[in-house]
Amino acid sequence: MSKRLMSIVVALTMLVALFVSPMPVSAATMHTVTLIDADGVTVYKTIQVEDGATIASSDLAAPPKPMEENAFVDWSTEPAVNVPFDPTTPITADITLFAWFTPIGIVPLVHTVTFDSKGGSTVAPQTVQNGQCATKPAAPTGGTFEYRGKSYPASFVGWVTTDGVPWDFSTPVTEGLTLYAQWVQPPGFGWWVLTFDSQGGSPVPSQNINNDNPTATFAKKPADPTRAGYVFGGWFKDKECTQPWDFEKDLLKGDTTLYAKWMRIMLPPTGESTLQGLPLAALSAMASACLIALLRRRKVSLP
Secondary structure, three states: OOHHHHHHHHHHHHHHHHHHOOOOOOOOOEEEEEEEEOOOOOEEEEEEEEOOOOOOHHHHOOOOOOOOOEEEEEEEOOOOOOOEOOOOOOOOOOEEEEEEEEEOOOOOOEEEEEEEOOOOOOOOOEEEEOOOEOOOOOOOOOOEEEEOOEEEEOEEEEEEOOOOOEOOOOOEOOOOEEEEEEEEOOOOOOEEEEEEEOOOOOOOOOEEEEOOOHHHOOOOOOOOOOOOOEEEEEEEOOOOOOOEOOOOOOOOOOOEEEEEEEEEOOOOOOOOOOOOOOOHHHHHHHHHHHHHHHHHHOOOOOO
């Protein structure tokens, strides 16, 4: 076999070995979790948890009772006081958890108050002495609500019990308790505001129009405003009063402001009023009223 052919065979052999040989896989970082009695002596078990993972619920089950008359309470992060361990906590280092028991029939000295923010920011649990009150925590943030298939920021209104009853933080705590964040739509959400700018006339209340039904977002025509020396000429979409608003046809598409149009009653120096600027309908009505009054004064019978 020639030297050239031998070189080719050796090169192919090396390539095959490179692709066939398994690549080394770095081992995952593991942490040791030690479950021990509160006495610090009796070890129930040790488990290995991958970095960033949580402890399996089965591993946090109640350990054997040291005495039959005892009841398991919590896994605590401290041996001297019951500081309940949050099972959703990612494990990033070795940790020791202490089993806490209480004698059956005897009220525990402390209770755990847990706060479920319902998707909002995390609120730390509290350990409360029996008969004492929990401290009202700072309001969580980041809660949302669903509207037409989309999520929107919600307003936090308080903490409620499992039954939805608002919790009074002056109430003594006599047992373990979970409180839930109550989130609601922010004020004004789901409504469009129709504002009336009377432009110098008497004020007209705004209207809140529910935008949940696009086919029913008609505004209700308010009573006409008044203004001394002027005749009201209707509501318009623009401040210059060039685009009239039709309450029977125009639909709201968002927060809207309508503007009042005014036509001044002109008074000449003689003191006789002129009706310049009045609409034809107003002039016709006034003319009819004057004619009826004149005929009655002359005692002309009317049909």
